[in-house]
Amino acid sequence: NAGVTQTPKFRVLKTGQSMTLLCAQDMNHEYMYWYRQDPGMGLRLIHYSVGEGTTAKGEVPDGYNVSRLKKQNFLLGLESAAPSQTSVYFCASRRGSNQPQHFGDGTRLSIL
């Protein structure tokens, strides 16, 4: 059972470069989320989606964009990477608003 799959697992970027993180879930979940996890800050919500074709801003959306063209995929884009975006990024999905989230294994991103 794949669950939530994130690619890539690791990436090093230079300041100003762009990249896209991919999240795929095979559970037919409606809701999908992107978080970043930093020491002492816990999990902070970047963007989320409540269904195919919808996206919404979370707590820390600046510098990121997302798209949910297909129900199973949620993409997180960094248009111009900055060192402050060095973090571990987690994707999660859940079936409904009162259900637990299922997480991917994370993407470790370093911006030099």
Add this chain to the structure above:
Amino acid sequence: SQELEQSPQSLIVQEGKNLTINCTSSKTLYGLYWYKQKYGEGLIFLMMLQKGGEEKSHEKITAKLDEKKQQSSLHITASQPSHAGIYLCGATLYLRRTYKYIFGTGTRLKVLA
């Protein structure tokens, strides 16, 4: 998140000892979730609590939601090295006129063999 406080921030216990982690909010919790994160990995869902006074157990881990639905505790009985990791609570709260799903900052547990 300041709306969801976890205590303690870190905990070191000897194998075989019991321990409790708390998750507290000043607002009503509409659904409380406990997760475990092993170092360098993603979060694994442990348990979900929704009703005041509810208690759930899985193996040696028991979670409770108090009657007022503003605090939850996670209790581990006879801890083992396999219990080591970061425990996070997540909750649905009504904040700023909407429901939000937020996480506590986590409790880092180390179990000494």
